[in-house]
Amino acid sequence: MSHNQPPPPSGPSWGQIPPPPMPPQPTTGPKWARKRIAIPAALFILFVGVGIGSSGDDQQTTAASSKPAPRVTVTETAQGKAKPAPAPTVTVTKTAKPATPKPKPKKTEPAAPADKAVFKVWGSAPSGVDITYGSDTDNLQGRGLPMTKTLPLKDDTMYYNVTAQLQGGGDVHCSVTVDGKTKTGHAVGGYNICSAQLSGGLFGGWS
Structure with a gap:
């Protein structure tokens, strides 16, 4: 007797490894269609990136502006007591007065001896x-210039004198x-004459 048996399954039999699935085939289309899709997509991505960047900058700016300004504390070192300013130096200049030259002492003639008369003649007599x-x-004769002569005193002498007569200029x-x-x-x-005389007084002395 015959029975109708179901047809064998189309899948792999028990124990067999099924074959790998076929990769999807890329959709083929015209190149101009792909460009129409790619250009708007690129522009959209660019706009989104710019928006994100500007938003990040705004957030950074806002965050920077919201931060409080730093406080600067300056600490001054206490200085010691100020030293007093030195007293000004005063310079006094004195003008030295020239030393007054001392007058030369006049030549003093030696004192005549008490028991003698002294006669002198001095000066210039080119003609004699x-x-x-x-x-x-x-009455004695003298010569030359200058001249100095002495005579002993006598008690009975009335005067002593000297004369010098120029023989021209002098x-x-x-x-x-x-x-x-x-x-x-x-x-x-x-021819003028130089003359000097001392006379004895009646009561002593000479004048």
Whole structure:
């Protein structure tokens, strides 16, 4: 007797590995259609990126502006007591006065001996001079300039004198000294005479 048996399954039999599935086939289409889809997509991605970037910048700016400004604390070091300013220096300049030259001491004639009469003649007599000296009892001749002569004193002598007569031009001085007393004379030019005399007084002394 015959029975109708179902047809065998189309799948793999028991124990067999099924074959791998076929990869999907890319949809083929015209190139211009793919470009129409790719360009808007790229522009959209660009706009989205720019928006995100600007949003991030705004968020950073807002975050930076919302931060409080830092406080700066300056600590000054306390200085010690200020030193007093030094006193100003005062310079005093003194002008030294020139030293006054001391006058040269005049030559002093040595004192005549107490027991002698001293006769002197000095000066200039280019043409010569005629000199006489002595007392009322003695008349002596002198020579040369300057001239100094002495005679002993006598108790009975009335005077002592000296004369010098120029023999032309010249300038001469003469003197006689007796017992610390002196008389002088002066003559200039020509034949002028220089004369000096001391006379004894009635009560002593000379004048």
